[in-house]
Amino acid sequence: MALLSVKDLTVKFAMREQSVTALDGISFDLAKGERLGIVGESGAGKSITGFSLMKLISKPGFIDRGQIQFDGRDIAKMDEPALRDIRGNHMAMIFQDPMVTLNPVLTIGEQMVETLRAHRKLSLEEAEQIAIVKLREVYIPSPEERLRQYPHELSGGMRQRIIIAIALLLEPKLIIADEPTTALDVTIQADIMDLMLELCQTNKVSLILITHDLGVVNQMTERTLVMYAGRIIESGRTREIINDPQHPYTQGLINALPQQTLPGQPLKQIPGSMPSLTNIPTGCAFHPRCAYATSRCKTEIPRTLRFGAVEVACHEVERLKAGQGKAGTGQPAANGNASANGDTSAYDEASTYDEASANGSGS
Amino acid sequence: MFAYLVKRAFQAIAVMFVISVVSFAIQDNLGDPLRELVGQSVSEEVREQLREELGLNDSFITQYLRFAWKALHGDLGTSYFFKEPALTVIFKKLPATLELVFGATVIIIGLSVPLGVYTAIKPNGLFSRIVMGLSIVGISVPVFLTAIAMIYLFSVELQWLPSFGRGDVVPIFGHWDTNFLTVDGWQHILLPSIALASIMLPLFVRLIRAEMMETLQSEYVKYATAKGVRPMRIYFVHALKNTLLPVITVGGVQIGTMVAYTILTETVFQWPGMGFMFLEAVNRVDTPLIVAYLIVVGFIFVVTNTIVDLIYGLVNPTINIARMGA
Ligand SMILES: Nc1ncnc2c1ncn2[C@@H]1O[C@H](COP(=O)(O)OP(=O)(O)OP(=O)(O)O)[C@@H](O)[C@H]1O
Ligand code: SF4
Numbered sequence: 076m077a078l079l080s081v082k083d084l085t086v087k088f089a090m091r092e093q094s095v096t097a098l099d100g101i102s103f104d105l106a107k108g109e110r111l112g113i114v115g116e117s118g119a120g121k122s123i124t125g126f127s128l129m130k131l132i133s134k135p136g137f138i139d140r141g142q143i144q145f146d147g148r149d150i151a152k153m154d155e156p157a158l159r160d161i162r163g164n165h166m167a168m169i170f171q172d173p174m175v176t177l178n179p180v181l182t183i184g185e186q187m188v189e190t191l192r193a194h195r196k197l198s199l200e201e202a203e204q205i206a207i208v209k210l211r212e213v214y215i216p217s218p219e220e221r222l223r224q225y226p227h228e229l230s231g232g233m234r235q236r237i238i239i240a241i242a243l244l245l246e247p248k249l250i251i252a253d254e255p256t257t258a259l260d261v262t263i264q265a266d267i268m269d270l271m272l273e274l275c276q277t278n279k280v281s282l283i284l285i286t287h288d289l290g291v292v293n294q295m296t297e298r299t300l301v302m303y304a305g306r307i308i309e310s311g312r313t314r315e316i317i318n319d320p321q322h323p324y325t326q327g328l329i330n331a332l333p334q335q336t337l338p339g340q341p342l343k344q345i346p347g348s349m350p351s352l353t354n355i356p357t358g359c360a361f362h363p364r365c366a367y368a369t370s371r372c373k374t375e376i377p378r379t380l381r382f383g384a385v386e387v388a389c390h391e392v393e394r395l396k397a398g399q400g401k402a403g404t405g406q407p408a409a410n411g412n413a414s415a416n417g418d419t420s421a422y423d424e425a426s427t428y429d430e431a432s433a434n435g436s437g438s
Numbered sequence: 439m440f441a442y443l444v445k446r447a448f449q450a451i452a453v454m455f456v457i458s459v460v461s462f463a464i465q466d467n468l469g470d471p472l473r474e475l476v477g478q479s480v481s482e483e484v485r486e487q488l489r490e491e492l493g494l495n496d497s498f499i500t501q502y503l504r505f506a507w508k509a510l511h512g513d514l515g516t517s518y519f520f521k522e523p524a525l526t527v528i529f530k531k532l533p534a535t536l537e538l539v540f541g542a543t544v545i546i547i548g549l550s551v552p553l554g555v556y557t558a559i560k561p562n563g564l565f566s567r568i569v570m571g572l573s574i575v576g577i578s579v580p581v582f583l584t585a586i587a588m589i590y591l592f593s594v595e596l597q598w599l600p601s602f603g604r605g606d607v608v609p610i611f612g613h614w615d616t617n618f619l620t621v622d623g624w625q626h627i628l629l630p631s632i633a634l635a636s637i638m639l640p641l642f643v644r645l646i647r648a649e650m651m652e653t654l655q656s657e658y659v660k661y662a663t664a665k666g667v668r669p670m671r672i673y674f675v676h677a678l679k680n681t682l683l684p685v686i687t688v689g690g691v692q693i694g695t696m697v698a699y700t701i702l703t704e705t706v707f708q709w710p711g712m713g714f715m716f717l718e719a720v721n722r723v724d725t726p727l728i729v730a731y732l733i734v735v736g737f738i739f740v741v742t743n744t745i746v747d748l749i750y751g752l753v754n755p756t757i758n759i760a761r762m763g764a
């Protein structure tokens with residue numbers, strides 16, 4: 076059974092006039108110990124996805140419908156006390172900017188101990204001992220002294236290591252890391268990623284890694300979701316997505332990578348930009364920027380269909396694959412989007428056609 | 439630390455210098471000291487001779503230096519009315535004023551923190567709306583109106599509390615009589631303290647609320663929530679500490695300002711402090727007393743600001759007092 080199973084998750088922001096849709100019926104699964112990447116340009120809805128998994132979307136935002144089955148319980152339906160039990164305990168989060176994540180007026184020790192004591196009955200000494208062990212695990216030198224220090228006394232890289240240590244304090248089943256290295260010096264970004272990979276593997280923790288960087292996704296994750304305007308437009312095994320992207324948007328992202336460009340040539344950026352939530356284009360939201368767009372793309376939201384190890388939502392891909400007449404392709408996805416299992420055989424079991432889920436929230 | 443203290447001391451000296459020049463200029467232009475010293479009957483020649491002897495014909499700078507020199511030795515002149523050294527008169531009145539300011543400060547801190555925090559946490563609640571509405575009223579109503587309204591209600595109509603004076607006071611040391619050791623003293627200080635607090639309280643509630651609301655939006659508060667920390671701990675440990683840092687700075691200045699507001703409050707309640715005394719001194723053109731008052735109040739201002747700065751440095755871990763000003 077999947078550790079996390081998100082179904083038809085829809086998140087809206089209540090604006091003055093009407094509400095805008097930030098996440099439009101996204102579905103995906105995550106197996107225990109699996110590492111999943113979420114990529115997409117700025118504004119695609121990656122962070123909103125990460126925060127909604129903890130039901131941490133602030134004020135005008137709300138979960139409109141959908142399920143977030145985590146460890147057999149639906150987070151979307153939980154009240155605050157139940158959520159408090161999950162947060163930091165079974166599911167931990169690593170924020171983007173370590174310079175503003177830690178409270179400036181509390182010591183590292185206080186911020187670690189409070190996390191432990193929020194979930195377990197421990198004495199101060201016991202909690203500090205655990206904190207010291209975890210600080211060692213993230214290679215913080217002289218951890219005993221760090222406990223007495225304030226965040227401003229430490230470098231950004233050191234702070235992010237501490238935040239990783241805090242995430243590991245209660246041995247969670249899932250860690251959500253939202254661009255954990257973007258705010259850091261380039262020279263230490265790789266170190267932090269290596270550390271996270273090592274810790275996830277040794278502790279058998281599932282990871283959801285939100286990032287702009289397809290290279291990082293390739294190094295860190297087994298499966299990837301590509302998001303555009305609040306929808307998942309392609310998902311599947313990371314290797315497949317990087318080596319053989321199907322969706323025109325994913326292809327655009329990969330073509331824009333610096334290593335895809337010959338020296339001296341300008342980067343091949345996708346023309347145009349991510350739409351704002353207040354005017355998401357009709358049909359396929361990517362159509363104003365897509366070279367393959369047809370009139371159908373402007374009116375009809377493409378279904379999410381499975382082709383081998385990936386699931387894609389694109390009319391053009393659907394047409395091409397149908398034309399090739401390949402056996403076993405074009406299967407509607409089991410629950411609209413990526414399945415938990417990395418192996419392809421599991422995909423073949425999903426054969427029932429489910430118009431509603433395949434169309435996502437097309438209505 | 440040492441560098442900081444030296445820097446701070448220089449600032450204090452500079453401020454005191456400005457205050458002393460202003461005070462002296464006032465003294466120089468306010469009334470004629472001779473008229474206070476001698477009667478109308480003295481002839482012009484004698485007056486001129488006295489002027490020369492008293493140094494009143496010297497240049498402004500010479501006269502100022504003489505004034506400053508005496509002031510540094512604790513001599514701010516003799517009150518025309520009390521026939522006593524001005525400083526002595528003031529020190530007799532000082533405890534009453536300081537106790538009043540203290541009472542008001544306790545009320546302000548005791549109420550503004552819980553009210554500010556509550557209205558920030560539940561900005562749309564009925565109670566919050568009432569508090570915010572009242573705070574607008576509180577800011578716009580002048581102190582003397584608040585004071586008179588309270589006297590009318592609690593002293594005249596309900597007859598619960600006395601309306602003037604300090605009541606029974608108990609000497610603790612020197613000139614210091616305290617209100618806080620007798621029931622009657624407490625009853626007397628209550629209304630004036632509330633009246634004095636009423637100016638600053640709404641400001642502080644609004645300030646704490648605004649700072650708190652901003653702090654509650656911060657990443658570290660969201661992060662604390664993501665760690666599963668209880669709301670009460672988030673409000674009072676994570677958010678309040680960060681909220682109070684800027685409030686301390688503003689608060690220090692306001693407490694200094696409050697000393698000036700005591701003039702109004704003390705007058706309405708006939709409170710025998712130095713604010714009341716100052717107003718009488720102005721009426722009597724008791725120049726040495728006026729000047730001494732200005733200098734003492736300026737000094738209190740400088741001292742409170744320095745103390746508040748030091749507290750800020752101690753509370754804020756990102757400021758290293760040992761290295762401040764270095
Ligand atoms: N409080 C809010 N109110 C209204 N809209 C919001 C709010 N927070 C986020 N959004 C919008 O939701 C959309 C998705 O935001 P999100 O932060 O998830 O993007 P992202 O994919 O994480 O981008 P980035 O790479 O820049 O972090 C954006 O268009 C953003 O403007
Ligand atoms: S559905 Fe149409 S517009 Fe959207 S990506 Fe495919 S071809 Fe382009």
Ligand SMILES: [Mg+2]
Nearest residue numbers: 121122123253
């Ligand atoms: Mg983001």
